[in-house]
Amino acid sequence: MELQTLKMQYFRQQIDRGIKNIISAQQSIARERSAGSEGGRGKALADALTNVRHSIADSGQGVAAEVWVPLQLRFVDMKEYGNWRIYNRQVWGTLYRDTLQEVKYEFRDWVRKHFPEMLKQVE
Numbered sequence: 001m002e003l004q005t006l007k008m009q010y011f012r013q014q015i016d017r018g019i020k021n022i023i024s025a026q027q028s029i030a031r032e033r034s035a036g037s038e039g040g041r042g043k044a045l046a047d048a049l050t051n052v053r054h055s056i057a058d059s060g061q062g063v064a065a066e067v068w069v070p071l072q073l074r075f076v077d078m079k080e081y082g083n084w085r086i087y088n089r090q091v092w093g094t095l096y097r098d099t100l101q102e103v104k105y106e107f108r109d110w111v112r113k114h115f116p117e118m119l120k121q122v123e
Helices: 003-034 038-053 088-105 107-114 114-122
Strands: 054-059 060-068
Touching: 003 038, 003 060, 003 088, 003 107, 038 088, 088 107, 107 114
Parallel strands: none
Antiparallel strands: 054 060
């Protein structure tokens, strides 16, 4: 397996995990906000977050990810609409604090774990 292909596989795997972590955190926040209330914005948002679609593909310069999120997700993040901290805090915190650090510092360990014979050829 070529090293470039291996890198793309690793990046797709890490970004997919990051996106799933974001969606899980957003679902948790929406469920927490809707607890104790009959229906309303929190319940509708929690329901909408159960069907979030995303795709990850190789692009000409790396890996590209697309996530289709409910439109109201952006509005409940605004202070005048609730300041839920459900979008920006989750996306930026998870992708830039967690996922980017893993991509930067754990690639060699991942290759060592999943493809030990490849490292023997390189070293």
